[in-house]
Amino acid sequence: MKRANLQLDEHGRLRHLLTIEGLKRQQIIAILDAAESFISVGDQQVRKVPLLRGKTVVNLFFEASTRTLTTFELAAKRLSADVLKININTSATVKGESLLDMLRNLEAMQCDMFIVRHGDSGAAHLIAQHVAPHISVLNAGDGRHAHPTQALLDMFTIRRHKGEFAPLTVAIVGDVMHSRVARSQIHALTTLGISDLRVVAPKTLIPTQVENLGVHIYHDMKEGLRNADVVIMLRLQKERMQGALLPSEQEYFQDYGLTEEKLQVAKDDAIVMHPGPINRGVEIDSEVADGPRSVILEQVSNGIAVRMAVMSMVLGRAPIETGGEGEA
Numbered sequence: 001m002k003r004a005n006l007q008l009d010e011h012g013r014l015r016h017l018l019t020i021e022g023l024k025r026q027q028i029i030a031i032l033d034a035a036e037s038f039i040s041v042g043d044q045q046v047r048k049v050p051l052l053r054g055k056t057v058v059n060l061f062f063e064a065s066t067r068t069l070t071t072f073e074l075a076a077k078r079l080s081a082d083v084l085k086i087n088i089n090t091s092a093t094v095k096g097e098s099l100l101d102m103l104r105n106l107e108a109m110q111c112d113m114f115i116v117r118h119g120d121s122g123a124a125h126l127i128a129q130h131v132a133p134h135i136s137v138l139n140a141g142d143g144r145h146a147h148p149t150q151a152l153l154d155m156f157t158i159r160r161h162k163g164e165f166a167p168l169t170v171a172i173v174g175d176v177m178h179s180r181v182a183r184s185q186i187h188a189l190t191t192l193g194i195s196d197l198r199v200v201a202p203k204t205l206i207p208t209q210v211e212n213l214g215v216h217i218y219h220d221m222k223e224g225l226r227n228a229d230v231v232i233m234l235r236l237q238k239e240r241m242q243g244a245l246l247p248s249e250q251e252y253f254q255d256y257g258l259t260e261e262k263l264q265v266a267k268d269d270a271i272v273m274h275p276g277p278i279n280r281g282v283e284i285d286s287e288v289a290d291g292p293r294s295v296i297l298e299q300v301s302n303g304i305a306v307r308m309a310v311m312s313m314v315l316g317r318a319p320i321e322t323g324g325e326g327e328a
Helices: 025-043 067-078 099-108 125-132 148-162 182-189 220-224 249-256 296-314
Strands: 054-062 082-086 112-117 136-142 167-175 197-199 216-218 229-233 272-273
Touching: 025 067, 025 148, 025 182, 054 067, 067 082, 067 112, 067 136, 067 148, 067 197, 067 296, 099 125, 125 136, 125 197, 136 148, 136 296, 148 182, 148 229, 148 296, 167 182, 167 220, 182 197, 182 249, 197 220, 216 220, 272 296
Parallel strands: 054 082, 054 112, 112 136, 167 197, 167 229, 197 216, 229 272
Antiparallel strands: none
């Protein structure tokens, strides 16, 4: 079964979120609209709504994470869910228990949702194929394949600053070759009807046939940023690189690191984004990362609302409003 089809239940509603690919524009917009309703929860005196009370959410992170793990955990707790974090390094899988056996044991504990981060592409899809019918699976990043909630929170951040997607010029800069975030962003932006989507990187960090996804390729940083409304920087994923794809980090920064000087060719109101973690002095200068056009920390805050929206929607309980009474 294709990943895109596996995500939907028999009524066409979102059951899992494994990839952006295959989602329709109105489905993405519905998630962004739902996230808007959750933004105010963080400003309440009691930062909780009871939408997932009685539900149990399990974080299965086979890769290290700070922002993604923390924001998923906060999102679940703000929805009043019980949250279980499995320490993979001390779990029974280290003793030889298979992944599917571990899932069966968690299902026997009446869990409702697995949030999965894994180094292998397709891992979340595999788990979604084998879980019980009442369980939802959210992909928190799998290999080089996809990171759908990161792309959604990026779309949410762009929409809050720029409104409509159609007129925009967006430049994605850096290690596109190894970035699951970039793949999900490209699928989201093209589905939302972006006017001009660019990838900017050295030839060694551009995937083959990426232009078939509807992007324009640039190898010159300033040309790629010219008149851009949004600049999305990506980190060098050295842990996924095989062979010498770059001469040095210093030379990479000279050619592709974002500085105030390079940013001058973008539009005056251009915003700068980064999914993190940031490598200062490698892909972005601190003056830009901490500057007035940076929305990097805003992306982190928005991630909580977007993940709350996705979690409520896949369990079939997307809210009409969340401004009612909270609970301790």
